[in-house]
Amino acid sequence: MFSLSLQVKLILSFVLVIFIPVVLFSWYTLNEESAKTMKELMKNNENVLEVEKINIENNIELMGWTAQLALSNREMNKYLQIQQTQDAAYVLHIKKVVVNSFQYFLYNNPRIANVRLFTDNLHVNEIWPVILQESRIQDKSWHDGVMRNSGMPWWEIQGDVGLTGLPSEPSSDEPFMTYLQEYKFPDNATHNGILEISMTVSNFFSRTFSAVQDTNSQLIIVARDGQLFSLKDSPVFGQHGAEELMNSVKLTSNADRQTVRFKVNGQSYLALQSYIPSIDVHLVNMVSLADTMKDINHSRVRYIVLISLLAAFLVLLSYSMQAMILRRLKALRESMQQVRSGNFNVELPAINGTDEVGELGYHYRRLILKINELIQEQAARQAAGKEAELRALKNQIDSHFLYNTLENVKALAEIEEQYLISDIMTSLGSMMRYSMEWNRDHVMLSDEIQQVENYVSIMNIRYDGRLDLRLSIAPECLKQESLKMSLQPTVENAIKHGMRRMHSSDGKLLLTISAAMRDQACVIEITDSGCGIPEEKVGLLNRMLRMEESAYQHARQSFVRKDNQDSNGIGLRNVDQRLVMSYGVEYGIRIESAEGSYTRVIMTLPYRVMGGGADIYD
Incomplete structure (x- = not known):
């Protein structure tokens, strides 16, 4: 990229900033449209499946109602339950009065093809086409299933419901959906016969065999024995037959709708199935996705062509506009090349x-x-x-001049036996040398402790020895890395406030400095035995340590007015800010206090050991 010209970079950036988002947006839009198309397709075919299920439920209800009507006819039941052979006059009476009226009443719905009562009562004479002997159907494959169902309805799809030996028996090439039910004598224990109600599959599954069909979908009926029933000349079966397509569909006995998408020889199909347990039939809506995928591919091609034309136009437009803009930059570049060669009297463009x-x-x-x-x-x-x-x-003032002067004063004090002054000079010299020789920002904690000891020694002169410094430093913390001049301001703050509000009986201020390891951190605590700070002020002081500058100045003024003090934790805030900048916001100082007892400043540092002039990080 660095070797390319600015114009090429601008064009590439233009493509990245505009063209790629356009491509991504178009890809997203196309996918959304494709998903929407598939969703609408699935919804439409789900509706087809639901409509057919509603038709089936209506036909089930119709045939069940017809069965109840047939088995509730008293004259018919009386005739089927006779215990001796009747004369011809009685049989003709049954034929004329009972069967004809029975037949007329039941056949008022043209969807019902047959209503037949098969009886094993040998005293009953057959009255075609309603009352027949059960021996005519005992060789049917479904007979044993009806008997095992113990009076519950049994549904069977039969290729032919005709019976041999009957005159003028209607023949049909169309299968029938038959409702079969065993009926018994009044004792409800003795078998009397079997009721059969038939309806053509085109009437029972009206949507499946409808003449008006969607060219891309076709319903398939899968019977109990796996036999398929559907419109064989449906366009969906143009390339692959129903049997071949159903080999890719795993039927389930779940009443909820199941959807599966598959391919056969590169052709995409969608199968929506639903199981109807009442008639033990699977209803499958087979959908061909050929036209849908063709439309989606056409849309994709249109998008690609439009995007390509748009990209070409935008690149040419960008090139032309950038050429005009860069013409002046090229003049500047040529002038700069002359200046680079040392010609500062170049003619400026x-x-x-x-x-x-x-x-x-x-x-x-x-x-x-x-x-x-x-x-x-x-x-x-x-x-x-x-x-x-x-x-x-x-x-230039040589700092060594000051050190030498202090050493001379110390020597004179020792000659005059003014040992206190000698000690003061020693501490003052050490403090000055430590503070003025600022070669690096980080020192060992032991150096900071030594500086504090020197400072306390000098301050004890002012307070007549009333300062008592006690140290409790864990050995592993002696070489702890610490910011230079971070402990002395904290100790100075403790002495200033602790001595101002002294409450001890002996008038002494106890200062305790401890350091220990806690969870991969070095925790340093500076505690004074002063009067402490009220709880609400401790909270304010802790918040002031991390406040923004404007908020801090406002809080500082409020704190000074309420407390009537000229100090407000500026030194502690500076130390905290240095620690945060050096180690991070999770480190720094925190103030604790109990009014009338103590004040403690807790300084938390990451545990880092210094040695040999180099830092060793643990």
């Missing part, structure tokens, strides 16, 4: 305009003029610089 390029040309011209001015000033500045160096050498 006339680049006009108020845009960024025009502004760049204006500042470039000012830059060349400024460079020429600086070249002229540099010669005079070099002479003045030599003179300034000599003055600086003469006026």
